[in-house]
Amino acid sequence: MSIYKLANKDKWFGRSSKQQLYLHEKVKFSNLKEYDLQSEQKTFALLGYGSDEGVKRNLGRTGAALGPDAIRIQLGKMPNHLEEEVELIDFGNLECANNNLNELQQNLTSAVTSLLSKKTVPIILGGSHDLAYGHYNGLAQHLPKGKKLGIINFDAHFDLRSNTNGNNSGTPFYQIALEEEAKNKTIKYMALGIRKDANTKNLFEFAESRKVNYLLQNHFDINYLEHVQLLLIQFMEDVDYIYITIDLDGFSSAYAPGVSAASPMGFSPDIVLESLKLIIESEKLLGLDVAELNPKYDIDNQTAKLAASLIHYAIHKI
């Protein structure tokens, strides 16, 4: 079994208003195993994936295990504009035990399925990007047969590496592609912000062979907004539900230095926010995660604040 830790309430602090003007005053805490369906009110479920095992296996710089708490610290200090009946619940962290990544991913899948069955919107805080494999499977298993789940990944990398030598942070979408094929289905995968200088020829070939809808980093830019919107609309038309995964290493290192594999020439927050707006307005969003925050390399918490701002934006838009 992987490790399940209840939320550390000390990570939620900030100015005190006594009228829930800040998210640390709004957030509630619960136990994954005990939580029950409250009512039909909108509920966001925060769950940390406190692991960098996948980054370590992928020869990256470790530190992402500390990502979830760094996001909580920044999110808690932000203003709360949620309606009173909307709930924000911190379910704590899943962590890796005995370097057993597969088990951690399976436990994330079960947790996500359970959170969906209780009508919450899962928001996973990462944590290395292998969380995508667990998160996707949890969302997919919840869906009725025949419903299509599309993945929209904001990332510098395809993460389509083969997992022949084990799962890691670079393999989640390869695993999903192969498992969908085993069921005579095809992966519905869009990757935005792909860097040519960070993905090999083989990865591009694999992506093309699986009809991955990808956009290179230089075109994933606010100057190409209409083009980006068109691609998103076309992709979303073809699926019933959407899973959003944001790998912070896709942002330029000017915005996101706190990652394992930084992108000096990455994308900017403005185009990501425009994309999130469009996706959320489609009302097809099922779950969202923010991955790869590595506080060890962050500067003045910029990357943690960016991660928190993305989540802040999403929960106020959904």
Ligand SMILES: N=CN[C@@H](CCC(=O)O)C(=O)O
């Ligand atoms: N999740 C990250 N995956 C990247 C890491 C790149 C790197 O470490 O340079 C990948 O495997 O391509």
Ligand SMILES: [Mn+2]
């Ligand atoms: Mn990446």
Ligand SMILES: [Mn+2]
């Ligand atoms: Mn990634």
